[in-house]
Amino acid sequence: xxxxxxxxxxxxxxxxxxxxxxxxxxxxxxxxxxxxxxxxxxxxxxxxxxxxxxxxxxxxxxxxxxxxxxxxxxxxxxxxxxxxxxxxxxxxxxxxxxxxxxxxxxxxxxxxxxxxxxxxxxxxxxxxxxxxxxxxxxxxxxxxxxxxxxxxxxxxxxxxxxxxxxxxxxxxxxxxxxxxxxxxxxxxxxxxxxxxxxxxxxxxxxxxxxxxxxxxxxxxxxxxxxxxxxxxxxxxxxxxxxxxxxxxxxxxxxxxxxxxxxxxxxxxxxxxxxxxxxxxxxxxxxxxxxxxxxxxxxxxxxxxxxxxxxxxxxxxxxxxxxxxxxxxxxxx
Amino acid sequence: xxxxxxxxxxxxxxxxxxxxxxxxxxxxxxxxxxxxxxxxxxxxxxxxxxxxxxxxxxxxxxxxxxxxxxxxxxxxxxxxxxxxxxxxxxxxxxxxxxxxxxxxxxxxxxxxxxxxxxxxxxxxxxxxxxxxxxxxxxxxxxxxxxxxxxxxxxxxxxxxxxxxxxxxxxxxxxxxxxxxxxxxxxxxxxxxxxxxxxxxxxxxxxxxxxxxxxxxxxxxxxxxxxxxxxxxxxxxxxxxxxxxxxxxxxxxxxxxxxxxxxxxxxxxxxxxxxxxxxxxxxxxxxxxxxxxxxxxxxxxxxxxxxxxxxxxxxxxxxxxxxxxxxxxxxxx
Numbered sequence: 001x002x003x004x005x006x007x008x009x010x011x012x013x014x015x016x017x018x019x020x021x022x023x024x025x026x027x028x029x030x031x032x033x034x035x036x037x038x039x040x041x042x043x044x045x046x047x048x049x050x051x052x053x054x055x056x057x058x059x060x061x062x063x064x065x066x067x068x069x070x071x072x073x074x075x076x077x078x079x080x081x082x083x084x085x086x087x088x089x090x091x092x093x094x095x096x097x098x099x100x101x102x103x104x105x106x107x108x109x110x111x112x113x114x115x116x117x118x119x120x121x122x123x124x125x126x127x128x129x130x131x132x133x134x135x136x137x138x139x140x141x142x143x144x145x146x147x148x149x150x151x152x153x154x155x156x157x158x159x160x161x162x163x164x165x166x167x168x169x170x171x172x173x174x175x176x177x178x179x180x181x182x183x184x185x186x187x188x189x190x191x192x193x194x195x196x197x198x199x200x201x202x203x204x205x206x207x208x209x210x211x212x213x214x215x216x217x218x219x220x221x222x223x224x225x226x227x228x229x230x231x232x233x234x235x236x237x238x239x240x241x242x243x244x245x246x247x248x249x250x251x252x253x254x255x256x257x258x259x260x261x262x263x264x265x266x267x268x269x270x271x272x273x274x275x276x277x278x279x280x281x282x283x284x285x286x287x288x289x290x291x292x293x294x295x296x297x298x299x300x301x302x303x304x305x306x307x308x309x310x311x312x313x314x315x316x317x318x319x320x321x322x323x324x325x326x327x328x329x330x331x332x
Numbered sequence: 333x334x335x336x337x338x339x340x341x342x343x344x345x346x347x348x349x350x351x352x353x354x355x356x357x358x359x360x361x362x363x364x365x366x367x368x369x370x371x372x373x374x375x376x377x378x379x380x381x382x383x384x385x386x387x388x389x390x391x392x393x394x395x396x397x398x399x400x401x402x403x404x405x406x407x408x409x410x411x412x413x414x415x416x417x418x419x420x421x422x423x424x425x426x427x428x429x430x431x432x433x434x435x436x437x438x439x440x441x442x443x444x445x446x447x448x449x450x451x452x453x454x455x456x457x458x459x460x461x462x463x464x465x466x467x468x469x470x471x472x473x474x475x476x477x478x479x480x481x482x483x484x485x486x487x488x489x490x491x492x493x494x495x496x497x498x499x500x501x502x503x504x505x506x507x508x509x510x511x512x513x514x515x516x517x518x519x520x521x522x523x524x525x526x527x528x529x530x531x532x533x534x535x536x537x538x539x540x541x542x543x544x545x546x547x548x549x550x551x552x553x554x555x556x557x558x559x560x561x562x563x564x565x566x567x568x569x570x571x572x573x574x575x576x577x578x579x580x581x582x583x584x585x586x587x588x589x590x591x592x593x594x595x596x597x598x599x600x601x602x603x604x605x606x607x608x609x610x611x612x613x614x615x616x617x618x619x620x621x622x623x624x625x626x627x628x629x630x631x632x633x634x635x636x637x638x639x640x641x642x643x644x645x646x647x648x649x650x651x652x653x654x655x656x657x658x659x660x661x662x663x664x
Contacts, residue, residue, distance in 0.1 A: 151483075154607045154642050161611035161619065201565070204584050204605055204638075206622070233533070236567035236585040252536050253568040273536055275486045279493035287493065290538070306536075310486050 002063040002129045006192055006226035006247050008267045008300035014292070014329035015062035016322050017131075019230075020308030022055035022067050026315050029054070038083045042068050048118035053125045058315065059322050063129050063192070063302075066122055066185070068115050070135030070196055071143055073174075073181055076111035077104055079144060094147035096155065098166035107177035109184040116188035123189035131228070132190030134181050136197035137174040137215040144170075153202040160211055167211060175218035186225055194228040195220055195245065201233015208237045216244040228269055232307055242266050252306025257294035267300030274305045277313045277321065284317060288324055303329075334395040334461045338524055338558035338579050340599045340632035346624070346661035347394035348654050349463075351562075352640030354387035354399050358647050361386070370415045374400055380450035385457045390647065391654050395461050395524070395634075398454055398517070400447050402467025402528055403475055405506075405513055408443035409436050411476060426479035428487065430498035439509035441516040448520035455521035463560070464522030466513050468529035469506040469547040476502075485534040492543055499543060507550040518557055526560040527552055527577065533565015540569045548576040560601055564639055574598050584638025589626035599632030606637045609645045609653065616649060620656055635661075 001015040022029055029051050032041060041047050048067040056064045071089050074081050080092040095101065123130050135143075142156040143149070150156070160167045182193045197216060200208060220227045229245025235254050242248040242263050250259045250270035259268055276287045288303075295301045303325045309318065333347040354361055361383050364373060373379050380399040388396045403421050406413050412424040427433065455462050467475075474488040475481070482488070492499045514525045529548060532540060552559045561577025567586050574580040574595050582591045582602035591600055608619045620635075627633045635657045641650065 152607065152642060154610055154644065157605060157607035158610035161608050161615035201585070205587050205590070233565060233585070253533070253565070255537050258537065273489060275484065275489035276493050278486055278490035283493035310484060312486065
């Protein structure tokens with residue numbers, strides 16, 4: 001169902017999966033994390049495979065996404081990446097100017113072989129399609145420039161406006177690396193890939209179009225499987241954002257009928273506000289039905305949240321959501 | 333110039349002021365804060381007046397905004413509000429359900445008389461118009477529900493979806509209180525008021541229209557001066573957002589020509605990305621000229637940042653920005 005929907009084909013029901021479906025809200029995941037740190041989990045293919053598959057079995061979703069992190073690619077590029085409890089990721093040393101580009105190492109796809117091994121293991125264990133993924137050039141660059149997460153992305157945007165040439169060079173290097181990384185995941189068995197531009201919404205539409213979109217297109221260029229392009233805060237430039245990727249991920253801000261009206265026949269993924277999953281079954285049913293109604297039965301809709309699932313989410317309610325989407329959209 | 337532009341009238345040049353223009357990036361402000369805490373500054377009319385006026389004189393802007401905080405109104409409503417260094421505001425106890433509404437005290441406008449006194453003092457000291465302000469019902473509610481700032485606003489939206497009736501009641505109480513608070517600021521001499529819905533962008537367009545907009549309209553209802561309605565992340569529902577207020581504040585995401593095309597003859601305020609002020613004079617000139625060109629000389633444009641000025645901003649560059657807007661738009 002999932003791959004057909006990615007191609008805009010009619011399906012017997014609307015396929016559904018949940019961003020960050022293998023995560024802290026799920027006991028099976030917490031049990032694994034009680035024993036290993038976050039990076040160790042990413043780097044242990046058997047465990048990354050286990051949490052990937054556990055989530056699919058628990059939720060009965062129609063696609064798996066390999067357990068990994070968008071920042072893994074920064075290690076082979078020459079950064080020290082650490083995840084400290086409660087503190088978010090730290091990237092060291094941050095890149096702040098053109099000179100910092102000289103420190104970048106050439107990306108060797110083999111450096112992330114633990115991800116491909118997890119992909120191979122999960123693909124063998126799964127009955128549903130497996131999605132590979134990477135961070136988009138802008139979002140990965142933002143972490144590298146800020147040295148971690150950021151609210152304002154001020155350093156990133158100051159870099160962009162101060163030295164657009166060096167910024168372009170940085171994003172072009174990242175785009176090439178990400179493209180090679182996604183190809184290697186596909187070679188290992190990923191049947192679709194998703195590009196996460198989590199911070200795209202930090203930009204003006206002007207800056208997005210001119211300084212970011214070309215690099216996201218390059219990151220997804222020439223891939224042999226369907227590609228999903230997801231970002232948050234993209235309402236101001238959704239038509240442009242949709243120019244990269246087979247499927248456009250819609251965050252929860254834009255109602256699905258409005259998104260589809262803006263994007264024509266483009267397949268879409270989304271877009272329940274993850275906070276609704278904290279509001280009880282009645283709210284979940286109401287808001288889910290509203291999204292399905294807004295889609296008006298059009299093909300090319302993959303149901304998902306409009307952002308990653310929250311860790312306070314009751315797992316039973318996530319299961320109920322998946323079941324509801326299946327029941328409400330079954331055509332026979 | 334400023335008040336004429338709020339009314340959509342032609343002006344000799346484009347008026348400009350900068351959100352959070354009295355703030356940490358400015359030495360005069362840091363000198364005051366070296367002696368008093370943030371809340372104490374808000375509650376000492378002479379000092380609030382001083383930092384308000386200092387910023388206008390230093391920058392040569394065309395409007396002042398009274399120094400205060402959107403959370404001050406929560407104290408007389410029965411919350412304990414504290415600002416701890418580096419930690420952001422804490423609101424105690426947070427409201428989490430219908431029962432929490434019973435704890436709310438009726439708003440007595442006189443409880444914030446220190447704000448009105450600062451308005452009176454500043455009005456007397458200023459040659460440019462003085463703007464009063466308040467937080468919008470949704471943003472103030474979000475702080476009261478989360479107990480402080482929040483990235484996800486998950487508790488707020490869970491409350492909204494779990495008990496829309498109680499949520500409506502909370503926002504209606506806040507809207508009435510805010511309306512009374514703004515009236516008192518106007519009575520004290522504020523010549524315009526701004527409603528800050530800083531967190532409006534946390535919502536879907538559906539939720540914004542249904543659960544938030546009516547309360548922002550009520551907060552601004554029947555006021556005798558021009559009103560500015562500002563929010564960030566409003567691109568998905570800008571036309572609806574513009575239904576409250578005389579002037580619509582445009583954050584930096586939506587290019588000004590696209591905003592004006594969407595809003596017709598509505599006066600607008602904005603919208604330089606504050607991060608551009610960290611990128612040096614060449615970038616500031618380029619991006620400022622781009623915004624002015626996008627406005628195509630139409631009346632009803634107040635130049636501003638698309639969000640508050642960042643504390644790393646070089647003050648000379650903020651001064652240069654104001655001067656540039658004046659020079660570029662002078663008609664004789």
